[in-house]
Amino acid sequence: MKLLFIVSTIFFSLSLTTLASAEWTKVNEFKGWFDHYVDFDRIRRHKDKTYYWLLTNLPCPGCSNDSYLDYVEAECGPFRQRSLTQRTFPEFFAKGKPFKEFYTHVPEWIYPSPYSEVKRHQKLEAVLEAVCKHKP
Numbered sequence: 001m002k003l004l005f006i007v008s009t010i011f012f013s014l015s016l017t018t019l020a021s022a023e024w025t026k027v028n029e030f031k032g033w034f035d036h037y038v039d040f041d042r043i044r045r046h047k048d049k050t051y052y053w054l055l056t057n058l059p060c061p062g063c064s065n066d067s068y069l070d071y072v073e074a075e076c077g078p079f080r081q082r083s084l085t086q087r088t089f090p091e092f093f094a095k096g097k098p099f100k101e102f103y104t105h106v107p108e109w110i111y112p113s114p115y116s117e118v119k120r121h122q123k124l125e126a127v128l129e130a131v132c133k134h135k136p
Contacts, residue, residue, distance in 0.1 A: 027126060028124075030123050034058050036126075038130060051072065053072070066091050070084075081128050085101070088100045
């Protein structure tokens, strides 16, 4: 478990410099609350897993953070995903000095559904669908 933490820390740190110039594609929006972006050039597939960067801008007045940057593990077959790491930033598009960084050791799977009571989970359905349909 420690090795996974160390490897993901190094990977995430090295990736941040290149993510600033990433090609973010808007895949979803929830007017007044958040917009989701994916860097399709950085999608990686390994066996039955897909890994991608998800950027969430929060254009809502009074939000404590303006953007989140997640490194996500997804499984397209069972149609589920979980965030492995997350950083919060004071500016849109993950700019500025990060406020916080979270490493999830045992992240829970999210099963996006248009019928979920959690609005964010409803919107993640379109994100996961776009990632799973993407051909490199």
